[in-house]
Amino acid sequence: MSPLLEVKNLVTRFYTEEGAVHAVNGISYTLDKGESMAIVGESGSGKSVGVLSIMGLIPTPPGKIEGGVVLYNGQDLLDLSAREMADVRGKEIAMVFQDPMTSLNPVLTIRIQLTEALERHLSMSTEAASDRAVELLNLVGIPNAKDRINDYPHQFSGGQRQRIGIAMALLCNPGLLIADEPTTALDVTIQAQIMELVGDLQRQLGMAIIWITHDLGVVAGLVEKVAVMYGGFIVEMGSVKDVYKRTSHPYTLGLLESIPVIEGSDQQLIPIPGLPADLLKEPHHCPFAPRCRFVIDRCWEENPPLQIVTPTHQSACWRWQDIQALHSPDAAAALEVTTKTQQLAEDMAAAPPDILLEVRNLKKHFPILEGLLRRQTGAVRAVDGVSFEVRRGETLGLVGESGCGKSTTGQTILQLLKPTAGEVILDGQDLTKLDKEALRQARRHMQMIFQDPYASLNPRITVGEIVGEALDIHNIGSKASRQNRVIELLQLVGLNPYFVNRYPHEFSGGQRQRIGIARALATNPAFIVADEPISALDVSIQAQVINLMQELKEKLGLTYLFIAHDLSMVRYISDRVAVMYLGQMVELSDRNRLFDHPLHPYTQALLSAIPVPDPDREATRTRIVLKGDVPNPANPPSGCRFHTRCGFATEICQRKEPEFRNLGTAAVPHHVACHHADQFL
Amino acid sequence: MSRYIVNRLLVSIPVFFGITLIVFGLFALSPGDPVINIIGFASYVEMTPDQVEAVRIQFGLDQPWIIRYFRWLGDALQGDLGFPFKGSMSVTELLMDRLGPTLVLMGSSLLVSIIIGIPVGVIMGLRQYSLTDYFLTVVVFFNLSIPSFFLALGSIYIFALKLDLLPTSGMQTIGAPFSVTDRLLHLILPTMVLSSFYSGVWARYARSSILEVLGQDYIRTARAKGLLEWTVIARHAFRNALLPLVTVVTLSLPQLLGGAIIVETIFQWPGMGMLGWRATTTRDYPILMGVTLISASMILLSNLLADVLYGLVDPRIRYE
Numbered sequence A: 001m002s003p004l005l006e007v008k009n010l011v012t013r014f015y016t017e018e019g020a021v022h023a024v025n026g027i028s029y030t031l032d033k034g035e036s037m038a039i040v041g042e043s044g045s046g047k048s049v050g051v052l053s054i055m056g057l058i059p060t061p062p063g064k065i066e067g068g069v070v071l072y073n074g075q076d077l078l079d080l081s082a083r084e085m086a087d088v089r090g091k092e093i094a095m096v097f098q099d100p101m102t103s104l105n106p107v108l109t110i111r112i113q114l115t116e117a118l119e120r121h122l123s124m125s126t127e128a129a130s131d132r133a134v135e136l137l138n139l140v141g142i143p144n145a146k147d148r149i150n151d152y153p154h155q156f157s158g159g160q161r162q163r164i165g166i167a168m169a170l171l172c173n174p175g176l177l178i179a180d181e182p183t184t185a186l187d188v189t190i191q192a193q194i195m196e197l198v199g200d201l202q203r204q205l206g207m208a209i210i211w212i213t214h215d216l217g218v219v220a221g222l223v224e225k226v227a228v229m230y231g232g233f234i235v236e237m238g239s240v241k242d243v244y245k246r247t248s249h250p251y252t253l254g255l256l257e258s259i260p261v262i263e264g265s266d267q268q269l270i271p272i273p274g275l276p277a278d279l280l281k282e283p284h285h286c287p288f289a290p291r292c293r294f295v296i297d298r299c300w301e302e303n304p305p306l307q308i309v310t311p312t313h314q315s316a317c318w319r320w321q322d323i324q325a326l327h328s329p330d331a332a333a334a335l336e337v338t339t340k341t342q343q344l345a346e347d348m349a350a351a352p353p354d355i356l357l358e359v360r361n362l363k364k365h366f367p368i369l370e371g372l373l374r375r376q377t378g379a380v381r382a383v384d385g386v387s388f389e390v391r392r393g394e395t396l397g398l399v400g401e402s403g404c405g406k407s408t409t410g411q412t413i414l415q416l417l418k419p420t421a422g423e424v425i426l427d428g429q430d431l432t433k434l435d436k437e438a439l440r441q442a443r444r445h446m447q448m449i450f451q452d453p454y455a456s457l458n459p460r461i462t463v464g465e466i467v468g469e470a471l472d473i474h475n476i477g478s479k480a481s482r483q484n485r486v487i488e489l490l491q492l493v494g495l496n497p498y499f500v501n502r503y504p505h506e507f508s509g510g511q512r513q514r515i516g517i518a519r520a521l522a523t524n525p526a527f528i529v530a531d532e533p534i535s536a537l538d539v540s541i542q543a544q545v546i547n548l549m550q551e552l553k554e555k556l557g558l559t560y561l562f563i564a565h566d567l568s569m570v571r572y573i574s575d576r577v578a579v580m581y582l583g584q585m586v587e588l589s590d591r592n593r594l595f596d597h598p599l600h601p602y603t604q605a606l607l608s609a610i611p612v613p614d615p616d617r618e619a620t621r622t623r624i625v626l627k628g629d630v631p632n633p634a635n636p637p638s639g640c641r642f643h644t645r646c647g648f649a650t651e652i653c654q655r656k657e658p659e660f661r662n663l664g665t666a667a668v669p670h671h672v673a674c675h676h677a678d679q680f681l
Numbered sequence B: 001m002s003r004y005i006v007n008r009l010l011v012s013i014p015v016f017f018g019i020t021l022i023v024f025g026l027f028a029l030s031p032g033d034p035v036i037n038i039i040g041f042a043s044y045v046e047m048t049p050d051q052v053e054a055v056r057i058q059f060g061l062d063q064p065w066i067i068r069y070f071r072w073l074g075d076a077l078q079g080d081l082g083f084p085f086k087g088s089m090s091v092t093e094l095l096m097d098r099l100g101p102t103l104v105l106m107g108s109s110l111l112v113s114i115i116i117g118i119p120v121g122v123i124m125g126l127r128q129y130s131l132t133d134y135f136l137t138v139v140v141f142f143n144l145s146i147p148s149f150f151l152a153l154g155s156i157y158i159f160a161l162k163l164d165l166l167p168t169s170g171m172q173t174i175g176a177p178f179s180v181t182d183r184l185l186h187l188i189l190p191t192m193v194l195s196s197f198y199s200g201v202w203a204r205y206a207r208s209s210i211l212e213v214l215g216q217d218y219i220r221t222a223r224a225k226g227l228l229e230w231t232v233i234a235r236h237a238f239r240n241a242l243l244p245l246v247t248v249v250t251l252s253l254p255q256l257l258g259g260a261i262i263v264e265t266i267f268q269w270p271g272m273g274m275l276g277w278r279a280t281t282t283r284d285y286p287i288l289m290g291v292t293l294i295s296a297s298m299i300l301l302s303n304l305l306a307d308v309l310y311g312l313v314d315p316r317i318r319y320e
Helices: A047-055 A082-088 A110-121 A126-139 A158-170 A188-205 A240-245 A250-258 A297-301 A320-325 A329-334 A340-350 A406-413 A436-445 A463-473 A479-492 A497-501 A509-521 A539-556 A567-573 A591-596 A601-609 A615-620 A651-655 B002-029 B034-039 B041-046 B049-058 B065-077 B091-126 B131-145 B148-162 B180-214 B217-224 B229-251 B253-266 B272-281 B285-313
Strands: A005-016 A019-031 A036-040 A063-072 A093-096 A176-180 A208-213 A225-230 A233-239 A307-310 A313-315 A355-370 A375-391 A395-399 A421-426 A446-449 A527-531 A559-564 A576-581 A584-590 A670-672
Touching (some): A005 A047, A019 A063, A019 A225, A019 A233, A047 A093, A093 B217, A126 A158, A158 A188, A158 B217, A188 A208, A225 A240, A225 A250, A233 A240, A233 A250, A240 A615, A250 A539, A355 A406, A355 A559, A375 A406, A375 A421, A375 A559, A375 A584, A395 A406, A395 A567, A406 A527, A406 A559, A463 A479, A463 A497, A463 A509, A479 A497, A509 A539, A539 A559, A539 A567, A559 A567, A567 A591, A576 A591, A576 A601, A584 A601, B002 B285, B034 B041, B091 B180, B091 B229, B091 B285, B131 B180, B148 B180, B148 B253, B180 B229, B180 B253, B217 B229, B229 B253, B229 B285, B253 B272, B253 B285, B272 B285
Parallel strands (some): A036 A208, A036 A225, A093 A176, A176 A208, A395 A559, A395 A576, A527 A559
Antiparallel strands (some): A005 A019, A005 A063, A225 A233, A233 A313, A307 A313, A355 A375, A355 A421, A584 A670
């Protein structure tokens, strides 16, 4: 049987002012009917450009498909005219995109956006097309599809919009569905819903799938084979088992090592050093050689082609045998497993807690103003009565999905937002009671690392000015000593002090986040709020930044409030972890206790939703998929706020708000806000 | 929606009074004696101070300006805008007389500039960095940079004097009976001059707007559906590209009215611009206040119109 899709030596370049960008450098793979495959890589690996080239969606100019063959059912798609290609798109090959918030047209109803493909490809009448659209919306689980079909995209939640995007792709029963990071922009519980949906649909409809992702975890349980891309090449390709269990390329190995495994946190993250491949250079050597710890001379002389490991498994590495041998039992020990962080946490738990920050019943409500006189008609209860302590020298992880109030909590603690109620006591001083000048003085001791390293640095001032600004504001030291301090800070975060007069745009994302960290450290603060500091970075760079933060904490005795939605990273870096849902804290405990024995049904669902980069475990484990979306924080459910989505909810949950009580021991407390938590002990 | 419009109109009332108060004050406090213009400089130097004072009292100009303002406001609220210092028609009659021609010129210029400017901008955007784009960019810059008086005089010279195709000035042939063709012929040159600049402005905005929209994810989604390029542009790109243009065009309406002063003067178009300009040079406060009233309402209405239109074209915006 001939394959459904056969890509041979596909080469795509972009001709820009800086030169030719070698985005895709001759990739080849095949896909059978009904088969599912993942293409994994970081930004700039060519994974998206590769499939967009197949779809004829590369913007030309500047893009150009330089060579190769793309056979779909025996026909070369690259030979088709624009018009003929448009006949294939959406009908034979359909695509789901990354960001559901921007990939639907905001000014057209979803009915128009769904039916137009049917009218175009299948010449359906308006009514028949509408009926089919409703059918598909039902299939992807949009409630009341018939009544909602004339709504606009903004009237749906993010998860629902992605379901609509999927329905849109499936309208004409395509033979191949390409999903370009369809869950990356979604929260973890919604991601679980979408992954389950796509898996079900594939089994039902029997179409082939190419799933593009940067996250090896997401696809482990979802696809049959995996291609790993780096610098525009496929560097390793094989069945899921081959790639995850008999890894034969150092980049794949590096990716697997830089993601913390949720079960065991005792393994140190091994970041891939350096930066992603520079695509402006013609690739003459192995593109991964500059970052590879197994590099030999031959890697620099000759770019390794894909070599056959087994008939189903290929690797583009001269030393694939050596890499694969690392999986033998004695070699595993050589991978330097450290238990250092584990040990530290236990020491900390034994000593009497020294409280640096105490938050008592913190509330932040954003008023909803309406009418001519801007009368307040309600409030978004972003943070609604949160209490916790942060011990000196510890990292408290704060997790939850978007809209749960975790970032607002961080900003309210730092008084960047004025709290509606509650106390924030930092080192014995209640920040909410300080006047303007005293608060300004206090800011020296508390700093923030921001999420987006691209947006949070002023593009018009130099790195030196960015880092040194706080020193000027707080009048620390003389002019000369400030300059020395800036140099010292840059060195501390692993940047060349020579960069001091450069501007932020000259740096990569990871380097910018280092600048952001240096800026935060300038005044020698005791307490740092890190608000999703790595979520905008590539996987291999994330580990670099996390390791830096860990190192600085030990060196400078910092205390972190680490806000994130990536639970495995949180487990890795935190001593204790708090979980928030709809403005309230639902669970707080030591990280191992919380991750191994979660007591709140929401925490259990969150943990079960995390994809694991291990195909065996993905195959056997059961995922708790929460129904529906997070309720509106302006009008939270009565009683326990989670009861509308909870599988264990009973009558008392609707009526009575659960108390945040300790079900752990005095030494290792475990606080949880659930009426039914005892049954999970 | 209607409640929103009523609310907005109510909010406009204090703004409206504020504008008239400030403008009245500015005129009254600016140096120069209006009596000179009322009686003429020649008689002014011959008259005794007492006689001058008598004229001043006769026109109520001896009172402090704030009292004069409230006197004017009281009359204005009853629909009486008073009489100009010179001439026999009341200010209301004068304004009514002039408003029509201005609206005709403004409306036709706006229409022509939109019909030309937006498609030109869209074509430039769709053919970015092509020869067409470069050529149109040069044309647009020409339109934007050439002063309107120059374009007006130049076009009169070519089309009226040399080619003798169109009338040089005025709104109609003097003495001839009313004829639509005659009116249209008179309208062509001033409309061309006025819309030349504005079509350049709309083209620039339309170009950047369509370019931004074409880079959006939902355009890629539309293409991924296999829609024909024409459908992608017409259905998905164009309407989104129009959103910012709605604001820009409606907010430029008052400017278009003000910008007409030069063109109206050169073409002897009996509109508001000419009236306002003459009133300014002769310090004729009653007329100036009348013109202010009209332009203030134009600005407030344009703002309201911009918001309402925006709500109509963008479903994400809903007014309560």
